[in-house]
Amino acid sequence: MEHQSEILHQFLSDVFGDIQKREEDSLAAGDLSLREVQLIDAVCRTVDQGGDNRSTAIAAARRMAAGTLTSAVDLLVKKGYxxxxxxxxxxxxxxxxxxxxxxDASERHxxxxRRMTDSLLSVLSDQEASALMRGMEKLTDFFRGGWQAPANQTITVQTK
Structure with missing residues (x-):
């Protein structure tokens, strides 16, 4: 079990970090940060799906404080997005x-x-892809089910 825990830890830390880095690199030439393009995409998806696109609802769905959303939206309005x-x-x-x-920014995102997932699926067999989908569904359920780090646990980073 300890070995599996370490492998999962490495996956969550490294792979999610790698994906985020690749996304940031894909935006390098533009005027948007990764968080900004993700917020734009969330607004587009909400509108396209007929969801609640009130500022307060978007903030809640993104798990952002209302003030944080307001600041981000102010900048995105100023930039024209x-x-x-x-x-x-x-x-x-x-x-x-x-x-x-x-x-347009949302579509590029x-x-x-799509390119990333298509590339990943191209190297997996049907059986491997099915197993990955089942695992991802469970991972999604776990994180969307309200898991949070223990409140009494803090991380201290020492700098030199």
């Missing part, structure tokens, strides 16, 4: 909408993920 719209029925409600520039 998102707009804020007042709800026609309740003027207190602010809805987020992507601009065409935002939709999605295309990156």
């Amino acid at each position: 998102l707009i804020r719209l007042r709800d026609g029925k309740d003027r207190r409600v602010v809805r987020l909408m992507p601009t065409q520039q935002g939709r 999605r295309a990156f993920h």
